[in-house]
Amino acid sequence: MNASHRSLRRWTRRPAFRGLLFWLVPALFLGYFFYQPLLALFNLALKGSALSGWEFDMSALNLTRIWRPLSFTIRQAALSTLLTLILGLPGAWAFTHFTFPGKKFLKTLTTLPFILPTVVVAAGFNALLGPRGWINLGLMSLFNLATPPIQFLNTFGAILVAHVFYNTTIILRVVSNAWSQQNIRLQHASQVLGASPWHTFKEITLPQLKPAIFSGTLLVFLFNFSSFGVVLMLGGPQYATLEVEIYVQALHLLNLPMASVLSILQLLCTLLITLGHNRASGLGDLVAAPPARGITPRKPTRVIERVVLILIITTLFVLLVAPLSSLALRSIVKLEPTRGERGEIERGLTLQFYRELAVNRRGDLFFVPPITAARNSFLFALITIGLTLTLGLLVAYAQRYRTPLNKILDPLLMLPLGASAITLGLGFIIVFNRPPFSTLRFPLLIPIAHTLVALPFIVRTLSPALRNISTSLRNAARVLGASPLRVWREVDLPLMTPSILVSTIFALTISLGEFGASTFLVRPDYPTLPVAIYRYISQPGALNYGQALAMSTILMLVCAAGIFTIERLQKSEKDGN
Amino acid sequence: MLSVINIDKSYEGQPLLKGVSFSVDENETVCLLGPSGSGKSTLLRIIAGLEEPEGGDVHWKHASLAGIPTHKRRFGLMFQDYALFPHRNVAENIAFGLKMQNLPADEINARVEHALETIGMAGFAHRKVTELSGGEQQRVALARALAPNPRLLMLDEPLGALDRTLREDLGQELRRILHESKIPAIYVTHDQEEAFSLADRLLLLHQGAIIQGGRPHEFFHHPRNEWVARFFGLGNLVEGTVVSRTPLQVETALGLIHASCDRQSPAPGQRATLLFRPSQAQLTSVEEVNLLAGRVSDQVFQGEKYQVSLTINDRLPEFKILLPNPLAIGERLQVHYPPSDVLCLENGA
Numbered sequence: 001m002n003a004s005h006r007s008l009r010r011w012t013r014r015p016a017f018r019g020l021l022f023w024l025v026p027a028l029f030l031g032y033f034f035y036q037p038l039l040a041l042f043n044l045a046l047k048g049s050a051l052s053g054w055e056f057d058m059s060a061l062n063l064t065r066i067w068r069p070l071s072f073t074i075r076q077a078a079l080s081t082l083l084t085l086i087l088g089l090p091g092a093w094a095f096t097h098f099t100f101p102g103k104k105f106l107k108t109l110t111t112l113p114f115i116l117p118t119v120v121v122a123a124g125f126n127a128l129l130g131p132r133g134w135i136n137l138g139l140m141s142l143f144n145l146a147t148p149p150i151q152f153l154n155t156f157g158a159i160l161v162a163h164v165f166y167n168t169t170i171i172l173r174v175v176s177n178a179w180s181q182q183n184i185r186l187q188h189a190s191q192v193l194g195a196s197p198w199h200t201f202k203e204i205t206l207p208q209l210k211p212a213i214f215s216g217t218l219l220v221f222l223f224n225f226s227s228f229g230v231v232l233m234l235g236g237p238q239y240a241t242l243e244v245e246i247y248v249q250a251l252h253l254l255n256l257p258m259a260s261v262l263s264i265l266q267l268l269c270t271l272l273i274t275l276g277h278n279r280a281s282g283l284g285d286l287v288a289a290p291p292a293r294g295i296t297p298r299k300p301t302r303v304i305e306r307v308v309l310i311l312i313i314t315t316l317f318v319l320l321v322a323p324l325s326s327l328a329l330r331s332i333v334k335l336e337p338t339r340g341e342r343g344e345i346e347r348g349l350t351l352q353f354y355r356e357l358a359v360n361r362r363g364d365l366f367f368v369p370p371i372t373a374a375r376n377s378f379l380f381a382l383i384t385i386g387l388t389l390t391l392g393l394l395v396a397y398a399q400r401y402r403t404p405l406n407k408i409l410d411p412l413l414m415l416p417l418g419a420s421a422i423t424l425g426l427g428f429i430i431v432f433n434r435p436p437f438s439t440l441r442f443p444l445l446i447p448i449a450h451t452l453v454a455l456p457f458i459v460r461t462l463s464p465a466l467r468n469i470s471t472s473l474r475n476a477a478r479v480l481g482a483s484p485l486r487v488w489r490e491v492d493l494p495l496m497t498p499s500i501l502v503s504t505i506f507a508l509t510i511s512l513g514e515f516g517a518s519t520f521l522v523r524p525d526y527p528t529l530p531v532a533i534y535r536y537i538s539q540p541g542a543l544n545y546g547q548a549l550a551m552s553t554i555l556m557l558v559c560a561a562g563i564f565t566i567e568r569l570q571k572s573e574k575d576g577n
Numbered sequence: 578m579l580s581v582i583n584i585d586k587s588y589e590g591q592p593l594l595k596g597v598s599f600s601v602d603e604n605e606t607v608c609l610l611g612p613s614g615s616g617k618s619t620l621l622r623i624i625a626g627l628e629e630p631e632g633g634d635v636h637w638k639h640a641s642l643a644g645i646p647t648h649k650r651r652f653g654l655m656f657q658d659y660a661l662f663p664h665r666n667v668a669e670n671i672a673f674g675l676k677m678q679n680l681p682a683d684e685i686n687a688r689v690e691h692a693l694e695t696i697g698m699a700g701f702a703h704r705k706v707t708e709l710s711g712g713e714q715q716r717v718a719l720a721r722a723l724a725p726n727p728r729l730l731m732l733d734e735p736l737g738a739l740d741r742t743l744r745e746d747l748g749q750e751l752r753r754i755l756h757e758s759k760i761p762a763i764y765v766t767h768d769q770e771e772a773f774s775l776a777d778r779l780l781l782l783h784q785g786a787i788i789q790g791g792r793p794h795e796f797f798h799h800p801r802n803e804w805v806a807r808f809f810g811l812g813n814l815v816e817g818t819v820v821s822r823t824p825l826q827v828e829t830a831l832g833l834i835h836a837s838c839d840r841q842s843p844a845p846g847q848r849a850t851l852l853f854r855p856s857q858a859q860l861t862s863v864e865e866v867n868l869l870a871g872r873v874s875d876q877v878f879q880g881e882k883y884q885v886s887l888t889i890n891d892r893l894p895e896f897k898i899l900l901p902n903p904l905a906i907g908e909r910l911q912v913h914y915p916p917s918d919v920l921c922l923e924n925g926a
Contacts, residue, residue: 192652
């Protein structure tokens, strides 16, 4: 073996080189499918502004077209966040300090909003409060009204309520987590030093909770800020947030330059919020001393405690359960005549909506039966799982090699988290709407978009799991005679299995529920489930409505099964340690 | 000043404190000594008002404290893990109790400064408590507890989290500060050396009750029963049956032993335990009673003396004695204990 050969071998064994090897594929993937579209957006925004003759300092019309959705987005996000805090903070207090019947069940319920697709939540509220929902139909038959008395859809209130539904549990979880980990002795110390309960709360408890509250609030604000499906389906066209406006400009008005400008604005805003959030959570780590003894929840004893507790829990319960259960119930109950049916209709339980899922009643070439949409969705989800797991594992291994490369590549990898699905979809149609990957001819772009949405979550699941595998385990296996590949199979793989399962479920549910990017990318004859739900729910006729709810229910059940499995996996892993 | 009267408390269904009573007088440091899990900390928390007793009462100057919330009792409590507020710096931690009394800012500043000087940490005022060493945190916790001039200071294993050398240094400092402050104090520990060095009076807690109280040396010379002697490691304990009361004779695995008793002697037929202190073994004797013959099985050099283990017979554990000169392993030996040095103890629980 000559000298140059040896030096080459030595070089290939350096961690920097190995890290680079692992980074290669993910970096290429991100570069091609995320950064290329992103650059194209920037490009189009700049060029477009020059072409169409308007510039940032120019026409008042264009400025209002930007300012109006932006200001509305901020306003609704701020208001939603405030309402969420009003509901979430007392909930956090209750969860931290008290035990009560059904606490475990409620806690499991609070995981649901994390993963429920926006279309499902929108459909749930529609089934509860919409014109054909339980409450309106009930009131109509009770008072013999001709029109639904409650106008919920297409109101500002609908957006707020759905956002509160989604985000209350974030505040609940983040804050009660931090709260219950507070060292109880600190409160005792404060009391012994002469502080009344109120002073103790103000001087000791609250300052320590601040980072958690701040970080939770920013997170909720971020979600509200970039909310798309809820606003589109419950708010209607007059309430255009940035996301909805991008969608309208791009797909309805075909003004891609305008959409690009809004997209970039959106991206900058979310980056700003994310930055603030990271700082806030960093602050939390700094303050948190290791808890000697946290707060153990107890039974409520005083009457006032019980009353307040019951009030809080009932509110949370109704908020979480009502829309979802009315969705499921409404999908198996017939309350209205089907189109074409006349006279008295038979009300009652029915599986008609589910049976009809496989039928193409219209014989329409472009109108596929819902079952096809379901098939598409599951197919895309499978591809997404394959892609995210491959890329996620590669990144997780790449991050293990501490090379200077990581400092640059880590944040670049997490940036898609800040980019909204709408921005992603828009970028895709700008870049790939021509050969070789025409969005019309290449349905694979949908799972690729889903992969980009899911990847940051999957990396955050896999990477810590890999880091937690002690090197001495691998060394032990090697000393006992295992080859590197064998070490991976016997040590890494079994220890990673729970996290890989969790990642799989994450990828599955994210892909199944993804709505924003899909609206840009689906072909009319090749819809996904959420897109089909969106189409069906806005169609007239009891059958269409029922079918939309039936599809939503299926989606909800799949996602619920997924999140409960994740919870159990994570719990068993924790217990195992 | 403080009277603890018949306190009962259970923990997870098990009785933890069963009728504990004691009092603390002015200028007095009382040490509550007991193995871990004996309910010492719980007792402090009951006195502080952080927990409710299930029975009994706590009085301050003959007035019941029941119903008075913690923050109005004006007691000081130093926690085992110090419980320093992580979001406040050193000075703000010490000032907390003063602030709760709504004192003017200048007075607070002056007293915080004085407290910092007392603990030898002037110049640490603006340091973060999370950046302090264990010993520094301990001192800040003490200063914080003392700053508001509490009527009573309670210390819950204040040296427990520190390593040995630091513990000795800070123990001395603690003694000085407690002495200078003249505040009555209850000091909780499981470490007997710590208790002996700090306590004016010692209370030994066992199975939920105070089994013996008194000045530290009394525990050495007059342990109340076999358990106390065992807890302090006073020496070899040999069980037997009382044969006669005057003179006190006990039949044991060592043979018939003549012993003495500092309380009322047990009646013939009763079981009792005899304490043979290692340092009181005599090598030469003209007496014909209390002669123990054995073989040297082991010896350990312990500074000035040698601790020699004797195998006397198979039914007994090794018998330990202290001798000034080394012996050969395997050597046969006879030792004598004067009857006045063999203490007959009540069988402990």
